[in-house]
Amino acid sequence: MDKELYVRKNWLSAAPELNDREAEEAFAVCVETVKRNMAYFGRSFPAAASVDGIYPKTANDDWTDGFWTGELWLSYEETKDPAFKREALASVADFERRMKERVVVDHHDMGFLFSPSCVAAWRLLKGEEAEEAAVSQARRTALAAADNLMGRFQEKGGFFQAWGTVGDPKEYRLIIDCLLNMPLLFWASEVTGNPVYREKAKRHIRTAMACVVREDYSTYHTYYFDPETGAPVKGITQQGNRNGSIWARGQAWGIYGTTLSYGYFHDPEYERLFDGVTACFMEHLPSDLIPYWDFDFHDGSGEPRDSSAAAIAACGLLEMARCADQEKAELLTSMAAKLMKALTDRCLLREGAPGAGILLHGTYAKRSEENGVHESGVDECNLWGDYFYMEALMRMRKDWERYW
Numbered sequence: 001m002d003k004e005l006y007v008r009k010n011w012l013s014a015a016p017e018l019n020d021r022e023a024e025e026a027f028a029v030c031v032e033t034v035k036r037n038m039a040y041f042g043r044s045f046p047a048a049a050s051v052d053g054i055y056p057k058t059a060n061d062d063w064t065d066g067f068w069t070g071e072l073w074l075s076y077e078e079t080k081d082p083a084f085k086r087e088a089l090a091s092v093a094d095f096e097r098r099m100k101e102r103v104v105v106d107h108h109d110m111g112f113l114f115s116p117s118c119v120a121a122w123r124l125l126k127g128e129e130a131e132e133a134a135v136s137q138a139r140r141t142a143l144a145a146a147d148n149l150m151g152r153f154q155e156k157g158g159f160f161q162a163w164g165t166v167g168d169p170k171e172y173r174l175i176i177d178c179l180l181n182m183p184l185l186f187w188a189s190e191v192t193g194n195p196v197y198r199e200k201a202k203r204h205i206r207t208a209m210a211c212v213v214r215e216d217y218s219t220y221h222t223y224y225f226d227p228e229t230g231a232p233v234k235g236i237t238q239q240g241n242r243n244g245s246i247w248a249r250g251q252a253w254g255i256y257g258t259t260l261s262y263g264y265f266h267d268p269e270y271e272r273l274f275d276g277v278t279a280c281f282m283e284h285l286p287s288d289l290i291p292y293w294d295f296d297f298h299d300g301s302g303e304p305r306d307s308s309a310a311a312i313a314a315c316g317l318l319e320m321a322r323c324a325d326q327e328k329a330e331l332l333t334s335m336a337a338k339l340m341k342a343l344t345d346r347c348l349l350r351e352g353a354p355g356a357g358i359l360l361h362g363t364y365a366k367r368s369e370e371n372g373v374h375e376s377g378v379d380e381c382n383l384w385g386d387y388f389y390m391e392a393l394m395r396m397r398k399d400w401e402r403y404w
């Protein structure tokens with residue numbers, strides 16, 4: 001552990017930690033919300049982000065739908081209520097339809113979609129005789145998604161192309177978020193015995209680590225390559241404030257992504273990167289620990305927050321704590337508990353209306369002069385914020401087998 005990196009930061013100070021009782025209570029609130037929303041959404045899916053506090057009802061056609069199924073699985077794991085299992089399995093069946101009909105699957109987010117839905121089903125139900133057909137459906141659907149992702153691998157550059165038509169020079173890039181899509185490929189190698197998924201994932205991770213992390217451990221959101229030579233070209237943002245700024249959620253994907261990569265390879269270089277991106281994230285937090293959507297902004301800026309970035313970061317810290325020596329594990333667990341306390345006190349929606357989310361104050365995409373994105377979900381709930389907040393609470397309470 002790079003002790004120096006951690007010890008000089010002010011986040012070891014007085015911020016309170018979420019205690020066991022508070023974590024139990026918060027998780028119970030989440031499960032109640034999922035239950036209420038299960039009735040509200042029926043067989044539709046919540047949209048990526050709420051609008052005026054309520055998620056619109058949508059079909060299974062965005063990169064975020066797996067998080068809803070993941071919330072159902074987390075609730076099922078906790079309660080063993082068969083209603084959660086029934087709805088989660090209905091989602092898994094819908095994911096098989098989606099994959100077969102190729103509904104919005106021409107992009108790299110196969111892990112976000114199929115790990116918390118289908119891989120989770122496989123992990124939770126395998127071995128249950130009564131669920132054999134469902135487990136086999138989940139397995140073949142997740143493998144079809146892994147094969148789909150493999151079709152986006154670019155030999156020149158050695159990475160998975162995030163968006164657009166495969167090979168399009170205007171889209172010849174990877175994005176930091178894709179580190180969370182790699183576990184699907186490790187899982188595919190594990191269940192098929194075919195090493196090719198893992199090998200491609202390994203190459204993507206190596207490429208991403210070499211280009212998205214800047215010298216000061218801040219991160220680029222996306223990175224372009226030359227389609228002719230595969231040489232790295234430049235980092236630019238898609239959802240951050242500026243090309244050179246630190247998009248809070250991208251930095252959080254970096255924390256969780258470097259953790260997972262370290263877990264696969266135990267490469268000390270990935271631990272060094274984890275330490276760096278984590279320290280950078282914590283160092284840029286405002287005084288109440290709820291990140292602004294981009295770290296260009298600080299206390300008093302009046303800019304919106306992105307609570308989901310803190311929830312993702314907490315999951316990454318808690319995952320790394322499992323691989324670390326005792327001293328570092330204690331430090332990481334304490335940091336995660338501080339983030340979770342802040343989220344619980346300031347962002348947890350305790351009694352929402354049907355269709356409302358779990359974690360307030362997320363930002364999906366805020367438009368700026370440099371990014372030109374379509375603005376949506378600003379100061380709203382979003383599905384991944386709800387999911388990762390629940391995952392982090394689950395991790396704080398149990399020795400949890402991850403869906404990733």
Ligand code: GLY
Pocket residue numbers: 177239249364
């Ligand atoms: N992975 C897309 C996002 O974080 O908005």
